[in-house]
Amino acid sequence: MITIVSAWYILNSKFDKIIYKKWMNHFKDLVDNFYLVIYTNKESYYMLEDFIHKNVKIIIKEFDEFYGFKWEKKWIENHTKNYLLNNNSIFNTDWKLNMLWSEKINFVYETYNNKYFNTDYYIWCDIGYFREPMINKKWPNYDVIKSLNKNAIYYSYVCNKNILQEYIKNILNSKIVPYEQNSISGGFFIIHKNKIGWYKKTYYDKVDFFFKNNLLIKDDQYIILHCLANNINDFLLLKDTNVNSWFIFKKFLL
Numbered sequence: 001m002i003t004i005v006s007a008w009y010i011l012n013s014k015f016d017k018i019i020y021k022k023w024m025n026h027f028k029d030l031v032d033n034f035y036l037v038i039y040t041n042k043e044s045y046y047m048l049e050d051f052i053h054k055n056v057k058i059i060i061k062e063f064d065e066f067y068g069f070k071w072e073k074k075w076i077e078n079h080t081k082n083y084l085l086n087n088n089s090i091f092n093t094d095w096k097l098n099m100l101w102s103e104k105i106n107f108v109y110e111t112y113n114n115k116y117f118n119t120d121y122y123i124w125c126d127i128g129y130f131r132e133p134m135i136n137k138k139w140p141n142y143d144v145i146k147s148l149n150k151n152a153i154y155y156s157y158v159c160n161k162n163i164l165q166e167y168i169k170n171i172l173n174s175k176i177v178p179y180e181q182n183s184i185s186g187g188f189f190i191i192h193k194n195k196i197g198w199y200k201k202t203y204y205d206k207v208d209f210f211f212k213n214n215l216l217i218k219d220d221q222y223i224i225l226h227c228l229a230n231n232i233n234d235f236l237l238l239k240d241t242n243v244n245s246w247f248i249f250k251k252f253l254l
Contacts, residue, residue: 028051121145155235
């Protein structure tokens with residue numbers, strides 16, 4: 001078995017909660033195949049009652065209990081400058097959404113550290129990742145999981161490879177990558193238990209660096225890209241031109 005970690009919080013997001021509920025139902029249809037830990041708060045729990053299952057553990061964690069909440073004032077200040085997500089954007093999201101996106105690695109870390117389930121590999125999967133029902137209900141394929149490189153953190157990239165290399169080059173030369181960029185899909189990653197502690201430290205050291213230097217954190221994707229650039233050998237990026245690059249792991253793990 002493998003442990004998948006996700007989260008559901010009701011706040012101003014990119015889509016209405018009714019749409020998320022539809023996607024969540026596609027996710028729920030697969031829970032016989034893995035362990036699932038979902039983080040939520042008291043306000044949002046009622047939308048997860050359908051997930052009650054022997055393989056599922058639901059954890060109540062309020063926003064002020066997040067690892068990233070120690071930067072609360074910084075997140076709020078960041079949001080006032082974040083014209084791609086704040087009320088000056090088409091999305092008009094809550095500042096807590098960006099903090100939530102950057103809590104993913106800590107959710108995975110807490111799931112592993114608290115030994116909710118004992119598995120070698122852990123997956124972060126956005127609650128809305130399955131936007132259509134999976135035809136093959138056997139997902140994920142454990143033969144594929146057994147073949148994974150335990151020293152690599154698996155993500156997919158969504159831009160042209162040459163553009164990605166240019167972004168990495170710019171970061172290594174201390175140049176700002178355009179905030180509008182789309183490069184790494186932060187909605188899904190696979191990590192071996194031995195890499196979780198390292199990745200948590202690496203990720204939040206980068207968040208701390210951004211805040212201390214008053215740099216804009218557009219979203220978690222922007223931080224992931226910087227972690228990748230500085231630690232290229234610790235990541236393995238997937239690309240498949242035959243499928244939507246944002247959702248490549250639906251096919252990769254078949």
